[in-house]
């Protein structure tokens with residue numbers, strides 16, 4: 518968590534400069550493919566969002582929460598990184614911003630109707646079940662949690678948008694985390710790999726029922742590269758997995 522917070526605090530400005538236009542200030546985009554909640558309706562029909570309390574986890578600059586507020590929902594945007602939330606403040610919005618860890622949510626049981634996370638927290642935590650259990654705790658019975666993560670198959674390929682990113686270079690089954698270190702050997706960035714099966718088991722262990730697993734296809738209109746995500750690779754293998762879960 519320490520490495521994670523530090524990395525996002527140091528890199529939030531660059532992230533928002535690089536991706537802010539694609540994300541839009543008040544759009545709800547699930548990942549680099551550009552799947553938009555307007556079309557996907559993974560949280561349910563937009564007209565049913567009005568009045569719903571929604572927790573956005575790993576919100577960054579809270580673009581998704583801002584879209585939810587525009588639908589009449591009552592979002593709370595939570596992120597571990599203070600600097601990311603400063604970007605949320607800069608863009609503005611009439612909803613609470615909370616700086617906290619997804620593994621220890623500062624809310625009472627049953628506070629929310631829905632929860633969502635677009636690439637927030639779950640790719641970066643060593644104990645995803647702890648996060649899922651926390652989200653379950655703060656949701657009301659029947660509440661939905663929809664989260665997107667890097668598609669597990671991408672772990673096997675180099676993080677390159679060009680042809681060099683199309684050849685398997687690592688074992689899909691190797692769960693060793695990806696770690697970047699500083700000159701003193703301290704971890705400064707950590708990303709954790711889970712296979713598809715691991716993610717399904719995590720969802721169930723967290724007390725959820727898996728309703729759908731969406732693998733957005735790369736649309737023809739999207740010519741943008743985002744790290745290793747690109748039109749070239751996106752046309753061949755999935756880059757994002759969106760888990761649609763309901764609290765038992």
Ligand SMILES: C[S@@+](CC[C@H](N)C(=O)[O-])C[C@H]1O[C@@H](n2cnc3c(N)ncnc32)[C@H](O)[C@@H]1O
Pocket residue numbers: 518521522525540546574575576577578595596597598601617618619620634635636637638639641642
């Ligand atoms: C890839 S960004 C996604 C941000 C935003 N959802 C978006 O689509 O632009 C990941 C975000 O997750 C946040 N994050 C990472 N670990 C977290 C944790 N344990 N608890 C809460 N937020 C976390 C980071 O600070 C960062 O803002």
